[in-house]
Amino acid sequence: MSERTTLDYLIQLYPEVGDFEIITIENPIILQSSGVQKETEQIVEVKGSSTCFEYQFPASPEHFVGRQDVLNEVDAYTEAVIEKKTSSRGLLFEANSGWGKSSVVLACVDRLRQKGHFAIAIDCRSASSSQFILHVVDYVLLKFGNFDGLLSEEQITKVITGFEGVVKTLVNIGQILEQHGKVMFI
Known part of the structure; x- marks a missing residue:
């Protein structure tokens, strides 16, 4: 910050700042990206036996x-x-390890899809951050696209920003699916 009017205003607000030495940088340093991309969480669908x-x-x-x-x-x-x-x-499926919760979920997903609904089973054991739900919703939207033609091009969310965006997107899609007697299970 080097504008004199701004500095004078700050000194007027906080007189003790006036005692500070003002250092002016002639050649500002421009920070560049390290080029290292942040690793995104991997979204994995639950797969069944062959x-x-x-x-x-x-x-x-x-x-x-x-x-x-x-x-x-x-x-x-x-x-x-x-x-x-x-x-x-x-829905909550609760049972001991190895008792077939994932098998039941896969059977439910299959049954819902056969009835024309939208369902997907995501393995949440890979969740490693608070951003996981955003990545899941983004994955689901890419997978279902226009929901078999139920969503117009304008209704398809291109970019989700933050949790409020996720909620808004899911509510909008839910309302459209409701009009057609359909549901989505994630």
């Missing part, structure tokens, strides 16, 4: 057995959301 007895992976929908009651509950919940019979907007 064969029936590949137990180290969640069961793919075609290899999923049992727990039909859970799938029926998700169907009932989806209908309750569409028919505005619930204000709830979240």
